[in-house]
Amino acid sequence: MTTSSPFPTPPTKKMQNDEKSSLISPALSTMLLRLAVRSPPPLRPAMSSILRKIVELASNRPPSAAAGGAASAQPSSLGDFEKLPVDVLVQILRLLGPKDAMRTSLVCKSWRSLVSDDRLWIWFLDEECPNQPRESIFFAETHLRHGYPIQTVPSEVPELSFMSMYSQRAQVPGAVIIDGGSGYCKYGWSKYDRPSGSSATFLEFGNIESPMHARLRHFFATIYSRMQVRPSMQPIFVSIPICHYDDTESAKASRRQLKEAIYSTLFEMNVPEVCAINQATLxxxxxxxxxxxxxxxxxxxxxxVPIMRKVGVEVTGLGALKLTGFLRELMQQKNISFESLYTIRTLKEKLCYVAADYEAELCKNTEATYEHPVEGSFTLSRERFQTGxxxxxxxxxxxxxxxxxxxVALCIEHCHDAELNADDTWFKTVVLSGGTACLPGLAERLEKELHGLLPPSISSGIRVVTPPFGANTAWFGAKLITNLSTFPGPWCLTKKRFRQKSRFNLW
Incomplete structure (x- = not known):
């Protein structure tokens, strides 16, 4: 008893004599058969059905109609595959995968032209980075590929070959990312979707009375130990916390001293290449x-912090700790007991928000409850929006x-008055970052207040952007750079270049 195969059967000599099936060559049928066999077992019935339709389509399709458009007017060396529509061929190349597709491009010019289709490699990029928005990859490759400080303006977008971009990105070595933070730091691999761990920031790590160099060495050694990697194996990207960000000479000296100490410490630990950039930029x-x-x-x-050129930086004494402390006071006034500030911080993150209209919010019933896994149930009402x-x-x-x-309004006015660029809209994009910046309603309220505080000639077009990746926004900014097709070249310093910059005081 014979059973029929669920996959397309390669043509026999008898089938080749048939006028209808003569369009399907053994090479084409064999390739389709291999695609079906290589598919996962649960998908094989569906795959075989799709491939049968492809065979039928190619059998009934005249060769002149396969490629269509300008491609049909030129001689092609695709052979029997020319009988298939271009979209079908692209789907087949997707099934082959990027490595086999790259090998296929070496066959001839026609195959290379087909494999170079941007749609194919954009699809491969999406498959390679499923949790990274496609727009962020394109932004990085068009604007950040030449290193820091950024020289390319948005209107000067270079042409990209997505096949070359994919090939170069695949060869980029993994890097260690450390987001310094002002409260705690996050660390992980550049190829990971998110940080793999957290610790105290290097500004507060170990004995704070110890010299900065000793604390930094202890900090980096601890991170490498937790990640179970040797410092000499890969580049490192460090996000420097935003501190001492005024324009006084002492603040400038503190920033320079911290940055030099980070580079010096890491090179003493035999790290091959180092990049350190502030959190605001990332x-x-x-x-x-x-x-x-x-x-x-x-x-x-x-x-x-305005990011373009040096403009006066504004600093306010309101931080996450102040908001957490204020929520604690409000809870104590209502005799709500708790065990630690960590509990208060959790309640702030889970229940608090920023009201669009504070006075109107006072008249609403805003009571909400959060079930803490250890301390039980907490119910807050006005405290939810009074905190922010x-x-x-x-x-x-x-x-x-x-x-x-x-x-923020004062900073915008300074940027407007400075006239640093012919484009006077560069400072109208305001990006929030930090865990507290994730409070719901904060971006909308800030944008509303700015429009009410600034004259229309300045406030027109201002938009406030919520942290695109939550509390890990700076870490993801570093991830964008460390996965660039040109990394680490234009972004990192080697030990030799660091010594040259230090020697000539180029910081």
Whole structure:
């Protein structure tokens, strides 16, 4: 008893004499058969059905109609595959995978032209990075590939070959990413979707009375130990926390000293290449921008940093710790007991938000409950939006400082008056970063306040962007760079280049 195969059968000599099946060569049928066999067992019935339809389509399709358009007017060396539509051939190349597709491009010019189809390699990029938005990859490859500081303006987008881009990205070595943070740091591999761990930031690691160099060495050695890698094996990308970000000479000296200490420590540990960039810049890149204003709501303070050229930086005394402390006071006033500040921080992240209209929100029933896995149930009402309100009304918490929207408006006015660029809209993109910046409603409220505070000639077009990757926005900005097709070349320093910069005081 014979059983019929679920896959297309290669043509026999008798079939080749048949006029209808003469369009299907043994090479084409064999390739289709291999594609069906290589598919996972659960998908083989569906795959065989699809391939049968392809065979029928090719059998009934005249050769002149296969390629269509300009391609049919030129001589082709695709052989019997020319009888298939281009879209079908692209689907077959997808099934082959990027390595086999790359090998196919070496056969002849016709195959190379087909394999070079951008749609194919964009699809491969999506498959390779399923959790990374396609737009962010294109942004990085068009604007960040030449290193820091950014030289290319958005209107000067270079032409890209997506096949070459994919090939180059596949050869980029993995890098260690450490996002310094102002409260705690995140670390992980550049090929991972998210940070793999966290620890105290290197500014507060170990004995704070120890010299900076000793603390940094202890910090980096601990991270390498946790990741179970040797420092000499791969580049490292360090996100420098936003601190001392005013324009005084002492602040500039502190920034330079910290950056030099990071490079010096890592090169002493035999790290081959190092890149260290501040969090504000990385957050802007993660949002798909190369210029704008980056607002980092850090652990102790909030920094408003314009990213383009040196413009006065505004700093307010409102940080995540202040919001957490204010929520603790509100809960103590209602005799709500808790065990630690970590519990308060969790409640802030789970229940709190920023009201669009504070006075109107006071008249609403805003009660909500969160079930803590250890301490049980917590119910908050007005505390939910009063916590975030101190960003706009700091006197509610007894803090004498500029509110967030006032500090941002002042920074925007400075950027407008400086006239650094013919394009006076570069500072109208405001990107939020930091865990507290993820509070629901914060971006909308800040945008509303800025439009009400600034004159229409300046406020028109201002948009506030929420942290695109939550609390890990700066880490993802570093991930964009470390996966570039040109990394680490234009971004990292080697030990030799570091010594040259230090020798000539080029920091």
């Amino acid at each position: 957050s802007l890149y993660a949002a798909g921008e190369i210029s704008g204003i980056s607002i980092n709501i850090g652990f102790q303070a909030t920094s408003i 309100e101190i960003l706009f009304q700091p006197r509610m918490a007894g803090v004498q400082t500029m509110s967030l929207h006032q500090a």
